[in-house]
Amino acid sequence: MQSSNGKYGLTSQLEVxxxxxxSSCxxxxxxxxxxxxxxxxNMSSQVIPIPREFPG
Structure with missing residues (x-):
């Protein structure tokens, strides 16, 4: 988090x-x-996220 000015830490991403x-969708x-x-x-138009496919 320190190196990215608070943008890329897991805590920051969890808050977003x-x-x-x-958490409820x-x-x-x-x-x-x-x-x-x-x-x-970068989520290009060719990338389709698959919900619940990956743990974490």
Whole structure:
């Protein structure tokens, strides 16, 4: 977190995820897209997130 000015630590990402409602969504597809934009992940149109496919 120190090296990224608080942007990339797990705590920061968890806060963003919770603010987007990611803790209580049934499929989280919209939340995954919004989360990726907020944290700066490159989600190209060819990448389709699969909810609940990966642990963690």
């Amino acid at each position: 995820w919770q603010k987007l409602g990611g 049934p499929t989280c597809e919209g939340q995954i897209q919004n989360f990726s934009k907020q944290v700066g992940w």
